[in-house]
Amino acid sequence: MQVDYLIVGQGICGTLLSWFLHKEEKTFLVIDETKNDTASKVAAGIINPVTGRRYVYSWMIDEVMPFSHNTYVQFGKHLDSEFISQKSIIDFFPSVQMRDAFITRIIEDDRYLNTYPDQNYFNQFFNYHFGCGEIKPAYLVNMQLMMASWRNYLLQNQSLQSHNLNLQDLKLHHDFIEYNGITAKAIIFCDGVAAMNNPWFNMLPFAVNKGEALIIESEGLTNEHIFKKGLILSPLPVKNTYWVGSNYQWEFENEEPSSKFYEHATQLLNRWLKSPYKVLFHHATVRPATVERRPFVGMHPHMHNVGILNGMGTKGASLAPFFAHQLAQHLVYGFPLAPEADISRFSRILSREKN
Ligand SMILES: Cc1cc2nc3c(=O)[nH]c(=O)nc-3n(C[C@H](O)[C@H](O)[C@H](O)COP(=O)(O)OP(=O)(O)OC[C@H]3O[C@@H](n4cnc5c(N)ncnc54)[C@H](O)[C@@H]3O)c2cc1C
Structure with a gap:
């Protein structure tokens, strides 16, 4: 051949x-x-234009995000499918300081950041105390x-x-x-x-790191957005299922799912979600990251x-x-x-x- x-x-x-x-x-x-x-x-397949605690815009985002969007649309058309959807990220602030950092960034440059108009809207689904902001546009790719x-x-x-x-x-x-x-x-x-x-x-110079995620099922959530509060909760194509992750471990003994992450994630979900949920799967793997x-x-x-x-x-x-x-x-x-x-x-x- x-x-x-x-x-x-x-x-x-x-x-x-x-x-x-x-x-x-x-x-x-x-x-x-x-x-x-x-x-x-x-x-999870999220394209988030913002990185880190200071809400810095991701490297080359103005160029790569429209290019990626167009690629997934064209690729989907070729295979008679849809691989990308637009979903804004609702970021629940963990503290007053983080809320202030978000507002400061909006004043500097509001290309991808907005104040969410109805600060109480998500009370029906989540517990949160310091308000929320919106990162938009963001995308979800069905990788x-x-x-x-x-x-x-x-x-x-x-x-x-x-x-x-x-x-x-x-x-x-x-x-x-x-x-x-x-x-x-x-x-x-x-x-x-x-x-x-x-x-x-x-x-x-690779700097590989391990990451884990849970797949949960819950009837009392919404798939309108991607949500963030310590962890990310992102809707999956199957009704009432969500991806929850992740963490970054630079030192790890193996690539298997750990009880440490499971406990951390479920404790956080117990405090954050208002409705009951069930864990369906627990995944772990290593990211090919670089120094x-x-x-x-x-x-x-x-x-x-x-x-x-x-x-x-x-x-x-x-x-x-x-x-x-x-x-x-x-x-x-x-x-x-x-x-x-x-x-x-x-x-x-x-x-x-x-x-
Ligand atoms: C928990 C977690 C969450 C993440 N969430 C996001 C996210 O929301 N958004 C985002 O942009 N990125 C995310 N990432 C990062 C993203 O997953 C990676 O950047 C990306 O998947 C890397 O793709 P890759 O093709 O380089 O590697 P891989 O997906 O690892 O693909 C490599 C492939 O090569 C195959 N292979 C290797 N060696 C051989 C061989 N000798 N012979 C045959 N086949 C071989 C493997 O089996 C595998 O199929 C996440 C990563 C993790 C771990």
């Missing part, structure tokens, strides 16, 4: 890179092992549906194989790569946290047919469309990559061998 590109991994990065290459009429094969709790499968729909499409077109790509079987030649009878111009790794064990990219909070995109500076699309951290839903498109344009037309994301910035590090 001969293709233009071999793509390893079908999380959000591999999905969107293969979509953009498909649009460019390039041939490819995606190899993805079937794993349940990957980052893209556990994620699970999108990846499953694309997987089916690729399987029907013999463009996806479900197994673990064994790096031992990969042979790199001067102008092509070879893997188990498949030849391609280049191999692109979209392998998420597995990149930590990838001999070409394990020297990159400088910028993605890893591009071709290995010393191996011109080995590439990467990774390091989306907490922002896969908004950053992956933009950088998957950039990488596809780079592969097909040689267009430049954003210097902040281009892995050529680690040229020296990548020339070293990891011990």
